[in-house]
Amino acid sequence: MAARKTFSPVQEYCLDAWQRSILFLDILRERGNIYREHSALPIPNVLHFEVELVRDGRTLPRPVNYGLVRIVPPAGVTIDPAKPPFIVVDPRAGHGPGIGGMKPNSEIGVALAAGHACYFIGFRPEPEPGQTIEDVCLAQAAFVEEVAARHPDADGKPVIIANCQAGWQTMIMAAIRPELAGPILLAGSPLSYWAGVRGKNPMRYSGGVMGGTCWTAFAGDLGEGLFDGANLVANFESLNPANTFWQKPYNVYAKADTEGARFLDFETWWGSPVLLNAGEMQWIADNLFVGNKLATGALRTSDGVRIDLRNVRSPIIVFCSWGDDITPPQQALGWISDIYAHEREIAANGQTIVYCLHQSIGHLGIFVSGKVANREHREFATCMGMIDLAPPGLYEAVITDVGPDTAHPELIDGRYLFRLEPRTLAEVRTIVAESPEDDLRFVTAARVSDAGLGLYRTLFQPAVRATMTEPMAEALRALHPNRMRFAIFSEQNPLMKYVERLAEQVRHARQPVSPDNPLLAWETSLSTWIRTSLETYGAARDAWVEAVFVNTYGSPLLQAMVGLDPVAATAERHEARDLVREADEARLRSELEPRFEAGGAAEAASRALIYVSLPDGGYDERGFTMLKELRAAQPAASRSSMAELKELLKEQSLLVRLDEERAIRAIPKLLPKGTDQREATLNAVHSVLEAHGAIPDECKRRLDRVDALFNGKGPSSPSESAHV
Incomplete structure (x- = not known):
């Protein structure tokens, strides 16, 4: 520390920058060695567990x-x-x-x-x-x-x-x-x-801007029937050039003393691209990425x-x-x-x-x-x-913190309350x-892609396949930038052995720069400028890609050339969906018609729960916890399995949604004859509903109606209940 005081700010910063550079290179050396060792494994993975x-x-x-x-x-x-x-x-x-x-x-x-x-x-x-x-x-x-x-x-x-x-x-x-x-x-x-929105999600335009999936076929042919996953990794990285080309490596350089372990853990996974059959990747590109089928x-x-x-x-x-x-x-x-x-x-x-x-x-x-x-x-x-x-x-799953005013916290597992809200x-x-207009653009892009793929397969694919050999394909994979950037810093490069020795010396004589050094502030400012510049470039590139896609595939002339009728395409899709919907509704009514008055106490209780909860529509884990406790209290011989309970709730929900009034009026016919059994069933309904806390007014009104039905003396319709 005494020696450091003799340094000027420039000397102090230059020494630290040099030491960080050596440590950064050593981290890249370790990454390269890990890449080689990991790639040599028969089943490389990053699972933490045995x-x-x-x-x-x-x-x-x-x-x-x-x-x-x-x-x-x-x-x-x-x-x-x-x-x-x-x-x-x-x-x-x-x-x-x-x-x-x-x-x-x-x-x-x-x-x-x-x-x-x-x-x-x-x-x-x-x-x-x-x-x-x-x-x-x-x-x-x-x-x-x-x-x-x-x-x-x-x-x-x-x-x-x-x-x-x-x-x-x-x-x-x-x-x-x-x-x-x-x-x-x-x-x-x-x-x-x-799917996506304008000004964001540029990855969805890639297939169309590149002209379709003929390039996927070309890449598979260059790989002798194998598609290199490193190409997919490169696509992901291209989304954020600021992070890929500057922020991620700079963060390791800036924190070379502490960031190495975390960086290496992640890069072990990130830097291990796998292969797909060319046919697999072509299916994915044609049917999902571009076709959206x-x-x-x-x-x-x-x-x-x-x-x-x-x-x-x-x-x-x-x-x-x-x-x-x-x-x-x-x-x-x-x-x-x-x-x-x-x-x-x-x-x-x-x-x-x-x-x-x-x-x-x-x-x-x-x-x-x-x-x-x-x-x-x-x-x-x-x-x-x-x-x-x-x-x-x-439903939407809503997760909130458990607070001091949360009702029945003893029914909640952990620090958060999990709730399903109807949507x-x-x-x-x-x-x-x-955006129907954008959907038509993507349909146009898919048809252009099909045409381009057909032309490639007819005119160029035979020549490419005749030219390529397995050693050539392996060499191309080895030279892929997403592999080379790992391998070049491994100890296959003889210069990296010197880096390892220098790094050992640096760690023994490490002298970090003072946080208040003005040159360190200048470095941080320069880093921010570089990151911002790359972000600006990325945003401009994405805007250009979007504009090219929108203007090219939105052209009525191109849409007509590929045989696209916008009105017919939209109508055909909706017609198919409507036919399926009508068939489903008819089938559902036919299957459920005999079930309104079938069942016993379990059907009555679940139907009542669904009916009372319908205005609120949500469910949270407190009610589920209470339901599990009530189920566990039943004798094992008569206890329903979770699969049986699921089918029961599903059927009763469909009945209530299909004809709410008919379903509720039938509750008395499902109830057991004994008063004690009816009371026990009704108490179970109350326990589950009250586990959520205060019951909303409309739900309370419905619960009053259910109480009356269970007691055999209540009104049979909501209008009658309102006058009681």
């Missing part, structure tokens, strides 16, 4: 490079065999597997802490020859079956957490095999790729089965964020308004859809943020049973910001 292989996808009738592993519970964690198991599915979107369990405090960690057995579906870095997206979805179905079979005592089907691109994969699986899964949590998952029900399996998201029987939870520039809320939620015209259709179809909006977290934070894990993911894990039992409909399709459309 695992046991359960099923290898290569042994399936249609082999895939996916596998199912069981997460070994850490010491001190107790698994409840009655709780449904959780399955975390990682995205194959360029990076390797493990993002859902990188840290103890993660999606896997909170599920384990809640007492659920956990499984993980990951993948090897190279695909099996000939594997298709359909093969992958069928393999996931086999894995879910395997998990369910291993937990016969679980009170519910396996819960699936699907991250990012694993979301559409899981939804396809659930649409093909709707009987397999329990609740499905889609975390940052895009399902409606055309999943949200519109235009996809079919190889044997002709239509992939319709309306067929999914599991509750669907969509977790998205306004701070996500890769999967904005519009793309996460747009599929709902694509396939439904009104929230009544969702209920009539027996689907439960819940969405949860974070205000600021970025795309990766949805999976890896400790704060998100402690709040949102923990609440999802502890309240998944409540979501599974919720009557069909559209309308109009509210979803406000979020999605639908």
Whole structure:
């Protein structure tokens, strides 16, 4: 310290800058070495937890490079065999597997802490020859079956957490095999790729501005039938040039003494691109990125089965964020308004859809943020049973802090109150910001893409395939910038051994600059200027891309050239949706007609609960906790399973929604003859309703009517009740 006082501010800053440069280079050296070691592993992943292989996808009738592993519970964690198991599915979107369990405090960690057995579906870095997206979805179905079979005592089907691109994969699986899964949590998952708003979400324009998916086919041919996931990583990084080219590396340089470990942990995952079959990537680009066919029900399996998201029987939870520039809320939620015209259709179809909006977290934070894990993911894990039992409909999950004025805090698990608030399709459309004009532009882009792909396959693909060899393809992958920037700083570069020695010397003689050094302030200001300049460039580039897309594909001439009739295209889509809606309503009425006066005390109680709650429409975990306590108090022999209770509540909800008055007037016919049994049933209804705190006036009026019906002396209609 005495020596430092003899330094001028310039000398002090220059010494610190030189030392930080050496430490920064040493961190890059470590990153390069980790990249080489990680890439050499047969199954590279970043899972924090110990695992046991359960099923290898290569042994399936249609082999895939996916596998199912069981997460070994850490010491001190107790698994409840009655709780449904959780399955975390990682995205194959360029990076390797493990993002859902990188840290103890993660999606896997909170599920384990809640007492659920956990499984993980990951993948090897190279695909099996000939594997298709359909093969992958069928393999996931086999894995879910395997998990369910291993937990016969679980009170519910396996819960699936699907991250990012694993979301559409899981939804396809659930649409093909709707009987397999329990609740499905889609975390940052895009399902409606055309959705977005002007001035934001520039990634949705990429396919159209590039001219279509012929470049995807070209990249697959250059890879000798393999598509390099490093290209997808590069696309993600291009969204934010300020962070990619300056802020992230500068942050490590500026905090070279402390930032290394965190940086290396993340880069281990970020810097491990995997491969896809060219056919897999072409299917994704044609049908999802550019075609947007999943949200519109235009996809079919190889044997002709239509992939319709309306067929999914599991509750669907969509977790998205306004701070996500890769999967904005519009793309996460747009599929709902694509396939439904009104929230009544969702209920009539027996689907439960819940969405949860974070205000600021970025795309990766949805999976890896400790704060998100402690709040949102923990609440999802502890309240998944409540979501599974919720009557069909559209809800928003609202998570609030438990305060001193919160009623019945003893019924709440943890620091937050989880509540389902009813929502309308109009509210979803406000979020999605639908634009029929933009949809026509994307349809035009998709048709241009199909034409371009056909021309490439006819005119150029034979020559490219004849030219490429496997060694050439491997060399191109090795020279990809997203690989070279890691490898070049590893110890394959002989100069980096000198950096390691210098870094050891620097750490022994480290002299950080004083926080009040004027040159350090100048450095910070320069960094801010560089970041701002790159952000300005990024915004200008995005505006240019949007303008090119909008003006090119909005041209009436181009739309006419590709055979697009705007009026017919819109009418055809709405006509198909209306036909499905009418068929569903007719089927529902036919199935439920005999059920209004069928059942007993359980049907009467659940029908009363739904009727009284209807004006408020919301449900929170306090009522669910009370419901579980009442169920646990019943004799084991007569206790309904959670699956039976779910079907009961679903049916009674549909009856009330179909004909509220008829359903309520029938309650006395469902009640047991004994007065004590009626009283016990009514007390149970009161206990669940009062667990939420004060009952709203309209709900209280309805409860008074239910009391009268249970006592056999009340009015049979709301108008009569109002005069009592």
